[in-house]
Amino acid sequence: MLLIPCPYCGARAENEFGYGGEAHKVRPETPENLSDGQWADYVFMQKNTKGTYHERWVHSQGCRRWFNVIRDTLTNEIQAVYEMGETPPEVDTKTYL
Amino acid sequence: MAQRYRLSKGGRIDRDRLIDFTYDGRKLQGYQGDTLASALIANGRHLVGRSFKYHRPRGFLAAGAEEPNALMQIGTGARTVADVKATQVELYQGLTASPVNAWPSVKYDLGAVNQAFSKLFPSGFYYKTFMWPHSAWHFYERVIRSAAGLGKAPDKPDPDFYDKRYAHADVLVAGAGPAGLAAALAAGRSGARVILVDEQPETGGSLLASRDEIDGKPGTSWAEQAVAELRAMDNVRILTRTIAFGYYDHNWIALLESLTDHLAEKPDDVPRQRFWKVRAKQVVLATGAIERPLVFRDNDRPGIMLANAAQSYVNRWAVKPGETAVLFANNDGAYQAALDMKAAGIQIAAAVDLRQDPSGPRTEAARAAGIDILAGHAITETQGGHRVNRIKVAPMSEDGKQLAGSGQTLECDLVAMSGGWNPTVHLHSQSRGKLRFDSDIASFVPDFAVQAERSAGACNGTFGLAAVLAEGETAGRAAAEAAGFSPAAANGHYKAASDGFTPARWLWLTPSTKPVGHGGKHFVDFQNDVTAADLHLALREGYTSVEHVKRYTTTGMGTDQGKTSNVNALGIVSEYRELPIEELGVTTFRPPYTPVTFGAWGGRDVEEFFDPTRKTPMHSWHERAGAAFEDVGLWKRPWYYPKAGETMHDAVQRESKAARESLGVLDATTLGRIDIQGPDSGEFLNRIYTNGWKTLKPGFCRYGLMLGEDGMVRDDGVTACLGENHYLMHTTTGGAADVLAHLEEYLQTEWPELQVYLTTVTEQYATAAIAGPNARKLLAELTGDIDVSPEAFPFMTFREGHVAGVWARVSRISFSGELSFEINVEAHNGLHMWQTIIAAGEKYAITPYGTETMHVLRAEKGFIIVGQETDGTVTPMDLGMEKLCSTKKEFVGRRSLTRPDMLDPNRKQLVGLLPDNPKDILEEGAQLVETVRPEPPMAMVGHVSSSYMSPTLGRAFALALIKGGQHKHGQKVYAPMTGDKTIACTITSPVFFDPEGERLRG
Amino acid sequence: MVEVNYRQVPLAHLGLASKIEDSLGDAGVGMSDRGFRAILNLRVDLAKQAGARESFEKAMGFTLPETPNTANGKDGTEALWLGPNEWQVVVDDNAPDAGTRWLQTVRQGMRGHFCAVVDVSNAQAIIGMTGPMAREVLERAVPLDMHPGAFKPGEVKQTVFGRHCGVIMHLRDESPVFDLYVRRSFAEYVWSYTRDCARGAQTDTAVLAG
């Protein structure tokens, strides 16, 4: 079970949290201007990087706040956490084959 | 003679406490402190099982967790446990045990016939033979299982309970041998919170079985002193009989503590086992090492065991594993076993040493003690039926590949073998720590850690006792420091012997008089009966990667998990492929290190605690009324209220009729409720729901449909406008938490500019829905301050006032199609309200109804239930609800509704179904076809989503989703059922009752 | 119309009143039903709503705790930090209309600020927990570190209790005395689960008053 540092409450066990997938995917302002393909890409596709990945979590059994996590999806190392709307901090980008 | 092989003195046993036990039907005795294994050896029992595939006689290979052969069925009745290693069972009064791998008995094993046909059992045998025809595997599997003898599962419920808990530590130390104790002392003295675990009943690890000294006193005395100091520290928790079996992400370690397995009388108030989930800031692994067998011809006879096991039996349990022993070794350290055995009175016939020029301090000591050393020799053959009684030895060529000259025969009843040591790197590897091959000890050692852990002592490839202690101390200090503590400087070094087990010579496969595979068997994995010839065959057949070899031959599977077999298998593969071991890689170690009971995994989250149960304030009334309950999400909801002698069908027919003809009442407390306030609340609802919200005035309610971005229906419910910029949203019972999360996600991540706050108020209110022609009359009697007349209180509005003497918010909405009011009061008043309604409604024969009747009533009206008519693939258009989708605004999921597959006229659409025979109740989930064929396949056009018998319609009816169904009203579909029955139905509109809604608006 | 008090606490059907003991005795854990309180949920962004801090203090006589995982209060009135813009205001007032009255007080006080104040007095059960084994027992139900050095008096932590059940834990003093706030429908689960945890910790539970 991961230990996730909530930016508000501190480090807590993973079972207090919910997962929200890729971060910084912005909902299009005017979806009707998107092609079917573009819209499907927004709704269904995520980068799902192996390595450093920016993703969203919610502290559902805690402060109920959404926040961003930078996690190495191979090692589960949490490289940074930051609030919604913040610019992602610089981290070493881990990539794997 | 009782305990004939017990030494007259020594050992960590209590000779004043004699213990009776039963083994394979025979009554035997041992002492407190014995394991089942040591007690059996004390009684001269070496034949303790039959091998898995060939049913060869097997004895003890080891003295600890790595034992592959002596698998026992322990106890009887409800508490019986299968496949327990005799070396890990503490002896207790009245224990009963029998070997699992033998039938009908270990001496006369019918399966031994497999041996005669062993050519039929090469690697991949099961895959090759039993996989055709595919459907027959289930038959083969049963026969194989009973022949293999995998033990018996208890046939009664488990009488024990299991504890489960979380724990947190600055430093977790796994293993309480010399390295672990030194680490725990160093960390504990710094003030760090330390958890020290060891699988044994007492701490001390390897010191318990050795005669080594530390600081001039016996190692065991040093260990006792260390533990006494640790016990005196408040910040240290010592767990014995506890195994760290799993190392997961972020230093999350699972421990299994055994509390009652070793007790003769199982106390009622003590859990059998405790499952620990530990989060440790730092971990020190001090898990020791496991001795490696030598791979030689017929190396599996009872009486052939690891040298360290023989030494342990002598030193720790004071039993003689034999009268005349041969040491067969490739390293210096093993000679200590010979010295200890000799000191205990065991005759050492010879030391057969694979090394051409044996040297080293222990070798010299053995030579000085008069032990005959046969240098550059190998055991070429072993003899003996149920116990080894004779071996042949011969000199080898210099390269060790073949024999060089004739040998001799030695009489013996014990062969103590040592092929060196394998560091127990399982936990390090589970933590994703990397391994490297250390050619000095010819085994894998931790390379670097990925998590916050460090290995110390033998598990790190360090073998001299002085170095082990120093490394433990350093690791403990470093761990404490990394966890934020400041350990004081070390107070001097521990004084102990400095030699490891080398010098050694690595020969993975010992030569014999015949080539491998052509005479005798060279076992690599004793538990799974894998031989060197099997490995060679796998390689010849093209399985060259170690992971493939492992799976194809089953090496290292079962409870062994590579403990004794892994490195030998790699060595043999490496020689065959002429590649260095380090280029082969190593198989991955996975949790659990040793088997864990299901009881422990379940912990207390079983039976009544399997899931939380949520109850409404009126629950106790429903129970008293004899309600049957249905699980809806975590809620317990009344399903129906059977009267004496009524079936569910009877009760539901009666309840439905009552609601249509007079008055029914439903506990609707479980609906989700979300308080929404803020200046942008209306805009927020507009974006979340498919329909428009900005025109909704205070005092009014509106039905809303919520989609996911994929355009699929996600939830529905009625939202009331409580005041300016203030709404109360209702969600489905099961969807409440998800909907709130969905809304919060949009507010916090997509639209942070909206000034809206959401608060869950699901549990603030208790709700009773009264429905039926007499609902208004009853409400009028219960309130003094709400005008219930149709003009003053129209459909889809709500009023606040008092009902049953308490504050209430009454909504005139209807999920039954009847005139209906939902009365919401503060939850603390819920039971009072309900009882008042029941009492006042008596004159209308008020009938409480459950979820089943609710379903019948709503289905008659064609009202959907999210999760029943929808399954995540259903759009508003599929449900005929396109009018609820505003064309004037953006909302979540809107764009998806114009994707091409959403516009397909052949999508499954909601319809009603009337079975031709009005008594045929369709099964929910039944598949529907337009053309019936004698047997499948038939083209399926849809499925039944809801199906009931309606007393109002006087017939069965159903809702269904059918391809293009909205344009097929009047057509026939068929539901082929099991047997020859087929139910023919006519497609209709999904609204069966009061299509104009006169009743609910009346 | 006159309000009549017909209220029942969420654990009413367990008949705890008849089981109340004077002291812990040998039990390692004492549990109690804290009964009725006024409980409000307050949402306000103090950073963005200028003067909101002061408005709250003026209305309630103490400041909202802004340090995560803490509580602050005065004279039987306290605010528990739940999140960066969320608090639970708890008043030791068991009058039937306490929730409504305190809702008005806070709403009035916070008028002019964008905020939400919601009465949730009926939505929660408050279970008291004390005794020398209380931390050991709770470590069986929650993944938090319950060690006295990790969970200190005055702290408030939300977490998951058992399976899927949210809980707000407020440590009132080091003896220890905990207030556990759970949603009312889960109250019986939490009560029974805690008793089973005590069994696992090989200790007993006593039912204490208030």
Ligand SMILES: [Zn+2]
């Ligand atoms: Zn948080």
